[in-house]
Amino acid sequence: MSETALPQTTDRARLIERLAEPRTYDLAVIGGGATGLGVALDAALRGLSVVLVESHDFAQGTSSRATKLVHGGVRYLAQGNVSLVREALHERTTLLHNAPHLAQPLPFVMPSYRWWESPFYGIGLMMYDALAGKAGLGATEFLGKARTRECLPTIIQEHLWGGVKYWDGQFDDARLALVLARTAAAQGALLVNYCKATGLVHEAGRLAGLRCEDQESGRSFELRARCVVNAAGVWVDALRELDGQASGRATKPMVAPxxxxxxxxxxxxxxxxxxxxxxxTADGRVLFAVPWLGKVILGTTDTPREDLAREPEPFADEVAFILDESARYLQRAPRREDVRSVWVGLRPLVKPVEDDGNTKGISREHTVAVSKSGLVTVTGGKWTTYRAMAVDVLGKIQQAGLLPTLAASSTDHHRLIGAPAPGSATVRLSDAPGAHLYGDEAALLASLPGADVLVAPNLTEAMVRFAARYEYARSIEDVLARRNRLLFLDARAAAAAAPAVARILEQELGMPQATAPFLALAERYGTLPV
Structure with missing residues (x-):
């Protein structure tokens, strides 16, 4: 069972009313991605009063565009970053335990086309197992040619020697972010999406809160807080610059996207x-082909980016790289016309002192910095370690004396909303989406109007209503990109579903829904660069 039997509604009017109440919070968080949501939940569980504002939708940026892997980072082990791998392996197990309906073990196979590849990579993966210890998900296995074909029946068999099988995890990133938000709200935190932080409030050189604006009504608010956390992901430097300007100090960028x-x-x-x-791969990069929600994700690239677009465009050479490398391993080579959706995520990599422009040398570890005014900035890291990052942030806050002595973190064993009882049967995340992604809230979903009426493949009217009532959804995009992942799975199918979703949202939210912006977005997700 989940920690709370009855979910809270996410009525927008009530959220805005609470936002307008005059009070001073212990903690104000800017940014509703994995990191900010993790901080909000950890703080709320420790008994702190918490408010979080997000300029767009929760997880709309980086946190809904991951490769969907909960992993320790095999390639980081190859780089010698043992501490990062050990921490991530521990966090992997914690996440799989706390949200088994949204994060599950997944077996991987590295096929070997040269005689030395299996022993070479196998030894490294056995070290991976050793670091995991009791947190391991399964032992590494050396596979012969026949067993490799059995595990990967559609890979090219010519010159195949065998392979190595190991275990990691996968998850639904956007739905997990929403569950974090809802779990924090159940603990008393106030979380508001589409509410942009527009400024910081300083008094006598110290940070005393923030100013924000409701993006729907244009109404402005001043939120007082004893501590402010900047968890804006790749956008943290803009807030750091605002903080520095207030005291006449220049700031150097922390993030290299x-x-x-x-x-x-x-x-x-x-x-x-x-x-x-x-x-x-041929140029030294890593290639994944991951079964996820009834489709296959191919990727990923790692390309420096200067601009911080909300919807970054893929580069033509990145698409070519993925297709060309996939063709070297899959019997049926994916072609451009076979791609159902293409999406891009920006990663907030921590910028080194000397930056040569090569992202391979930039740290994947997170950084927590406290400015002279008291602004706490956290960036870097990865989805798998979101919980450990939150623990670190609260620890730094206490060390800096921004808040009094805090209770110990309890997020390592706090099961998230919807988590089914231990031992319950779960449907694999590699299978098509459905009611199983709602965990022990599936019965509530089934009780809503339209539970048996499909508006798109694997999307019912009841799921749209659930998104509006309990999951902060405000738009067609919110539903089809993050509550249901159809935009990420099949852009054309998402476009076809938009009118029906708009109709249901208008009933639930009492406000009109424009389909044109979403159709333009779906066109982008369904179109490859030339």
Whole structure:
């Protein structure tokens, strides 16, 4: 069972009323991605009063565009970053335990086309197992040619020697973010999406709160807080600059953005329930082919990016790289016309003192910095370690004396909303989406109007109503991109579903829904650069 039996509604009018109440919060968080939501939940569980504002939708940026892997980071082990891998492996187990309906183990296979590849990579993966210890999900196995074909029936068999099988995890990133938000709200935190932080409030050189604006009504608010956390992901430097300007101090950028491109194709290209990992492509990069929600994700790239667009465009050479490398391993080579959706995520990599423009040398570890005024900035890291990052942030806050002595964190064993009882049967995340993604809230979903009426493949009217009533959804995009992942799975199918989703949202929210902006977005997700 989840920690709270009855979910809270996310009525917008009530959220705005609470936002307008005159009070001083212990903690104000700017940014509703994985990091900010993790901080809000940890703080609320420690008994702090918490408010979080997000300029767009929760997880709209980086946190809904991951490769969908909960992992320790095999390639980081190859780089010698043992501490990062050990921490991530521990967090992997914690996440799989606290949200088993949204995060689950997944077997991977590295096929070997040279005699030395299996022993070479296998030894490294056995070290991976050793670091995981009791947190391991399964032992590494050396596979012969026949067993490799059985696990990956659609890979090219010519010159195949065998392979190595190991275990990691996968998840639904956007739905997990929403569950974090809802779990924090159940603990008393106030979280408001589409509410942009427009400024910081300083008094006598110290940070005393923030100013924000409701993006729907244009109404402005001043939120008083004893501590403000900047968890804006790749956008943290803009807030740091505002903080520095208030005291006449210059700030150096902390973030060097990198983008990852993902292509989605049908399951026919990678049959079976194992993911494919190529640890070293022709140019030294890593290639994944991951079964996810009834489709296959191909990716990912790692390309420096200077601009911070909300919807970054894939580069033509990135798409070509993924398609060309996939063709070297899959019997049926994916072509441009086979791609159902293409999406891009920006990663907030921590900028080194000397930056040569190569993202391979930039740290994947997170950084927490406290300015002279008291602004706490957290950036870097990855989805898998969101909880550990939150613990670190609260620890730094206490060390800096911004808040009094805090209770110990309890997020390591706090099961998230919807988490089914331990031992309950779960449907694999590699299978098509459905009511199982709602965990023990599936019965509530089934009780809503339209539970048996489909508006798109694997999307019912009741799911749209659930999104509006309990999951902060405000638009067609919110539903089809993050509450249901149809935009990420099949952009054309998402466009076809938009009118029906708009009709239901208008009933639930009492406000008109324009389909044109979403149709333009779906066109972008369904179009590859030339």
């Amino acid at each position: 990198s983008q990852g491109v993902h292509l989605v194709v049908d399951r026919d290209f990678l049959q079976g329930d194992h993911a494919l990992l190529v640890p070293k």
